[in-house]
Amino acid sequence: MAIWRYSYWDSVMFILSILHTIATVTLVVYWDNFTIMGWLGNIVLLTLMTTYNIIVISHFFSHTPWFVSRTVNMFVSILNSMNIGQSVQAYHLSHVRNHHKYNNDRGVGESGPQDTSSTFINGKEIGEHSTLWNYSALGGIFTLYNSFVRMFWAIFIWQKPLSKADKGYEKLLSMDRKRKVEELLQLRLDRLFQAVWVIILFTLSWKWVLFCYLPALYFSFVLVNIQNYYEHYGAQPENRFANSVSYYGRIYNLLTFNDGYHQEHHISGNTHWKSLPDLRQKYSTKLSAQERIVSPVPAILGFLHKRRPLLHRSINKK
Numbered sequence: 001m002a003i004w005r006y007s008y009w010d011s012v013m014f015i016l017s018i019l020h021t022i023a024t025v026t027l028v029v030y031w032d033n034f035t036i037m038g039w040l041g042n043i044v045l046l047t048l049m050t051t052y053n054i055i056v057i058s059h060f061f062s063h064t065p066w067f068v069s070r071t072v073n074m075f076v077s078i079l080n081s082m083n084i085g086q087s088v089q090a091y092h093l094s095h096v097r098n099h100h101k102y103n104n105d106r107g108v109g110e111s112g113p114q115d116t117s118s119t120f121i122n123g124k125e126i127g128e129h130s131t132l133w134n135y136s137a138l139g140g141i142f143t144l145y146n147s148f149v150r151m152f153w154a155i156f157i158w159q160k161p162l163s164k165a166d167k168g169y170e171k172l173l174s175m176d177r178k179r180k181v182e183e184l185l186q187l188r189l190d191r192l193f194q195a196v197w198v199i200i201l202f203t204l205s206w207k208w209v210l211f212c213y214l215p216a217l218y219f220s221f222v223l224v225n226i227q228n229y230y231e232h233y234g235a236q237p238e239n240r241f242a243n244s245v246s247y248y249g250r251i252y253n254l255l256t257f258n259d260g261y262h263q264e265h266h267i268s269g270n271t272h273w274k275s276l277p278d279l280r281q282k283y284s285t286k287l288s289a290q291e292r293i294v295s296p297v298p299a300i301l302g303f304l305h306k307r308r309p310l311l312h313r314s315i316n317k318k
Contacts, residue, residue, distance in 0.1 A: 002068050006272040010066035013057045013257065017076065020049050020083045028201055031208040039212065046216030051223045054084050054091075055300075056256045062092040064272050078189055082197040085217045086147045087190035089183060093172040100269040103243045104232040106312070116168060119232050127312070132303070135229050140221035144214075151198070154191035161188055223300060230302020231262045234293055234310045240267060241283065242292035242311060245299065252298050260298060263287070 004010055027042050034042065058080045065073040077088040094116060102115035106127050113120050122130045129135075146165040153163035161184045162169055174180045202209045236242045247253075247260035261276035264283070271279050280287065291311060297304050 004066060005068050006064055006066070007274055009274060013060065014066060014076065017053070017057055017080050017083060020053055021079065023049060024083070024201070025204075027212070028204045028208045031205045031212070042208070042212040043216045043219070046212060047219040047223065050084055050216060050220035051227075051300075052256075053080060054220065054224045055227055056259050058084055058088050058091060059095070059259075060257060060273050062088060062096055063269050074186060074189065077186055078193045081190035081194050084220070085194065086143070087150070087187055087194065089186040089190050090150070090166075090169070093169055093183070096269060097172045098168075100266065103237055103240075103266055104235070105237045117228060118237075119229050120237075129229075129233060129312075132226065132229055136222045136225035139225045140218050143221040143225075144218050147194075147217075151191045151195045154188050155195050226302070227300045230295070230299040230305070233302060234308050234312060236292075236311045236314075239290065239292075241286050242290045245293045245295050245302070246280075247295045247298050249298065262299065263292065 024046070027046065031042070061076060061080065066076065067073050081088045099115050099117050102113065102118070104118050104120070105113045105115050106118065106120040106123075107113045119129045119135060120127065122134060124131075149165045150163050153160075153165070157163070173183055198209070198213075201213060231245050232243070233245070235244055241263070244263040244266040246263040249260060253260045257273045258276040259273075261280060264276045264279040265271070267283060268279060291309075293309060293311065295302060295305050295308070302308075
């Protein structure tokens, strides 16, 4: 009987998810023995684990759930919701059904972008990107705040599955009644277990939660925002084959399950990560015919790409 829906290589990400949880427990249990350097090490390690989980593990899982069994996929969603401090089901709704539908759009005329994570939101000019500071640092505060608002809503407000912070999620839910109920249930479960997880960590060491966990969670959200910013900065939202930025470094893509193939990922979000290099080959003629951005560094280091062409401005000038 088949266990893995796409590839047994997804087991590596499943194992990494479990190790993330184990590592978190280990850090909080031994917190009292740490020095100042240990405190900093806690924050750095937690930040790296959570950032990697959001960018790679939970990201690919939200597009292509690993298991044939819906029950096991529910467990994975809960597990990584605990790991990344936000609901994986909510991430699926906002990322897969919104971001990949509108592809970092800039809006039409004076109307705002339809993509709620668009880098063009709050740009200084219409059709121009927001600043990196506003998008990453201030956006990280917004994400952290809403994560806890939604978590506490899931605990105390039972008659309404969605909070005011979830404005816009309603239209992203499945039109099928049964699937909609399942998605709302998963959303609730993700957040309830996230809350239980925070309570457990707080019970083990409230100081660790305040001085390690929360700062690391915030820094993770900032880094994830930087990643998304440079996956689209300068690209042409209106062009299916040039609306994202790819990085083809072998080591990075080996360690991140081909995360660097971002343009290919936007061409077909439902394509499994193992097939992204094949997708590049499939569309090689169309991709090579485009003026598009291929970064010399991973997206999270996109600020080092000093001579990046700003293709979106060529549209603005027309």
